[in-house]
Amino acid sequence: xxxxxxxxxxxxxxxxxxxxxxxxxxxxxxxxxxxxxxxxxxxxxxxxxxxxxxxxxxxxxxxxxxxxxxxxxxxxxxxxxxxxxxxxxxxxxxxxxxxxxxxxxxxxxxxxxxxxxxxxxxxxxxxxxxxxxxxxxxxxxxxxxxxxxxxxxxxxxxxxxxxxxxxxxxxxxxxxxxxxxxxxxxxxx
Amino acid sequence: xxxxxxxxxxxxxxxxxxxxxxxxxxxxxxxxxxxxxxxxxxxxxxxxxxxxxxxxxxxxxxxxxxxxxxxxxxxxxxxxxxxxxxxxxxxxxxxxxxxxxxxxxxxxxxxxxxxxxxxxxxxxxxxxxxxxxxxxxxxxxxxxxxxxxxxxxxxxxxxxxxxxxxxxxxxxxxxxxxxxxxxxxxxxxxxxxxxxxxxxxxxxxxxxxxxxxxxxxxxxxxxxxxxxxxxxxxxxxxxxxxxxxxxxxxxxxxxxxxxxxxxxxxxxxxxxxxxxxxxxxxxxxxxxxxxxxxxxxxxxxxxxxxxxxxxxxxxxxxxxxxxxxxxxxxxxxxxxxxxxxxxxxxxxxxxxxxxxxxxxxxxxxxxxxxxxxxxxxxxxxxxxxxxxxxxxxxxxxxxxxxxxxxxxxx
Numbered sequence: 001x002x003x004x005x006x007x008x009x010x011x012x013x014x015x016x017x018x019x020x021x022x023x024x025x026x027x028x029x030x031x032x033x034x035x036x037x038x039x040x041x042x043x044x045x046x047x048x049x050x051x052x053x054x055x056x057x058x059x060x061x062x063x064x065x066x067x068x069x070x071x072x073x074x075x076x077x078x079x080x081x082x083x084x085x086x087x088x089x090x091x092x093x094x095x096x097x098x099x100x101x102x103x104x105x106x107x108x109x110x111x112x113x114x115x116x117x118x119x120x121x122x123x124x125x126x127x128x129x130x131x132x133x134x135x136x137x138x139x140x141x142x143x144x145x146x147x148x149x150x151x152x153x154x155x156x157x158x159x160x161x162x163x164x165x166x167x168x169x170x171x172x173x174x175x176x177x178x179x180x181x182x183x184x185x186x187x188x189x
Numbered sequence: 190x191x192x193x194x195x196x197x198x199x200x201x202x203x204x205x206x207x208x209x210x211x212x213x214x215x216x217x218x219x220x221x222x223x224x225x226x227x228x229x230x231x232x233x234x235x236x237x238x239x240x241x242x243x244x245x246x247x248x249x250x251x252x253x254x255x256x257x258x259x260x261x262x263x264x265x266x267x268x269x270x271x272x273x274x275x276x277x278x279x280x281x282x283x284x285x286x287x288x289x290x291x292x293x294x295x296x297x298x299x300x301x302x303x304x305x306x307x308x309x310x311x312x313x314x315x316x317x318x319x320x321x322x323x324x325x326x327x328x329x330x331x332x333x334x335x336x337x338x339x340x341x342x343x344x345x346x347x348x349x350x351x352x353x354x355x356x357x358x359x360x361x362x363x364x365x366x367x368x369x370x371x372x373x374x375x376x377x378x379x380x381x382x383x384x385x386x387x388x389x390x391x392x393x394x395x396x397x398x399x400x401x402x403x404x405x406x407x408x409x410x411x412x413x414x415x416x417x418x419x420x421x422x423x424x425x426x427x428x429x430x431x432x433x434x435x436x437x438x439x440x441x442x443x444x445x446x447x448x449x450x451x452x453x454x455x456x457x458x459x460x461x462x463x464x465x466x467x468x469x470x471x472x473x474x475x476x477x478x479x480x481x482x483x484x485x486x487x488x489x490x491x492x493x494x495x496x497x498x499x500x501x502x503x504x505x506x507x508x509x510x511x512x513x514x515x516x517x518x519x520x521x522x523x524x525x526x527x528x529x530x531x532x533x534x535x536x537x538x539x540x541x542x543x544x545x546x547x548x549x550x551x552x553x554x555x556x557x558x559x560x561x562x563x564x565x566x567x568x569x570x571x572x573x574x575x576x577x578x579x580x581x582x583x584x585x586x587x588x589x590x591x592x593x594x595x596x597x598x599x
């Protein structure tokens with residue numbers, strides 16, 4: 001009996017989160033204008049722009065600091081974030097990152113796009129796609145720290161504030177992706 | 190002075206500020222999701238010209254944000270000197286960008302969008318996010334191997350208008366036109382490669398484009414506040430600080446600050462180079478008065494416990510420089526009371542190589558002669574604090590003008 005109730009409950013939860021009618025995405029120009037407004041609001045009130053990879057960085061360093069604190073205290077790059085009694089999660093960017101997770105979830109759920117699925121091109125297996133997603137993520141994570149910020153922290157926020165380095169980096173991102181697109185077309189087309 | 194940005198921490202406390210950041214992040218994630226950025230196919234389509242959503246969303250956000258930021262600055266609402274502008278490390282940025290480009294086309298996301306994808310149960314997003322964690326971890330472990338390159342090509346806070354040497358308004362207008370041209374090109378590509386019918390696109394986008402050009406023209410017409418205008422807006426309050434001498438530090442206090450390890454003292458010497466070469470305080474940086482405005486953006490990047498001390502022969506030159514720094518929202522700028530002359534009167538009496546010229550000297554001229562141009566090699570450039578017991582009024586009051594920053598680099 002208890003088993004059936006719990007599955008019934010799970011189904012109820014599942015349909016609550018997943019079986020909503022899937023709505024269309026909004027027009028890209030409108031979404032972009034809203035994104036610009038969010039970014040401006042952030043700069044206007046806090047002096048900081050948007051960001052994502054900085055928060056992920058701090059989460060990783062936080063875990064490293066729990067597992068191997070001596071190693072963190074010996075590595076110059078990590079000392080700045082978590083050396084001694086520094087708390088890597090005690091930073092505004094971590095809260096922005098958690099907010100992104102929540103905001104993405106609420107929008108996906110309300111608009112019927114919260115669904116377990118694999119986004120991929122028609123010619124590639126799910127397993128290959130997931131492998132490449134991991135590899136791509138590793139490149140992205142590495143590059144984002146190399147460039148001191150990702151598409152959000154550098155390209156968007158630095159772009160809007162006219163930072164020379166951010167504009168150079170933005171063109172490098174598009175350049176790198178377009179340069180390789182032909183060779184990995186099987187993944188997407 | 191422009192009322193924004195505000196110091197959230199001092200108004201609503203640290204956790205209140207974090208709540209604001211959580212809300213900003215929430216809005217950011219929400220907008221990324223409704224734009225379709227949680228969907229890797231939509232993102233990757235950008236690079237096969239079938240759907241240019243990435244470019245449209247990104248550049249619309251950039252030009253809307255830019256026009257509003259520089260518009261608010263033109264109206265005197267927002268102090269651009271106090272917002273975080275990513276410092277430029279040109280070549281590391283370009284290399285990092287190329288690596289990110291590879292990650293983008295191979296993995297189908299960027300960090301922010303993968304968080305949104307993972308939050309909406311896209312399994313490829315979760316794998317990408319795990320990969321990103323791994324890449325970030327790997328970077329932290331390997332950056333030591335190339336840290337010279339990683340810290341190279343540093344240009345500080347360097348914006349397009351400074352690079353091009355033209356007023357900010359023209360850059361704002363130019364970027365808007367460039368983005369609109371790219372949107373037009375994107376739509377043509379979508380028509381050719383994606384088979385999209387352009388006449389079914391909403392006409393509103395032309396109105397939006399017109400509005401952005403209009404706003405950019407307004408930004409251009411008003412112009413960004415100059416140093417003189419910025420000083421005008423605070424002159425009444427700040428002249429009073431000069432009057433009551435709360436902006437001048439006495440030599441005794443400076444000597445104390447020099448040896449206070451919790452403070453970072455940056456001494457800026459605004460005299461002519463010849464005088465600087467004759468004698469200056471230990472570690473003083475030479476910056477002529479007419480160039481002081483060019484280093485403001487570097488000073489803005491110093492940590493919040495930095496004290497900037499301006500020195501000239503008496504106080505006249507240093508006061509002029511102080512006005513520039515204060516107008517440009519550089520926190521904790523002070524003038525050396527009595528200038529270098531007073532400093533030498535106090536600390537150089539037992540040095541036979543330094544002699545007073547005697548009699549009255551004209552304003553802001555050196556009242557001493559030196560045996561040789563030894564700069565800071567005279568021991569009175571950094572007197573031993575234990576040798577002197579000087580009474581002074583404590584006037585240093587550290588002021589925070591901006592909250593913790595660091596951009597997305599966090």
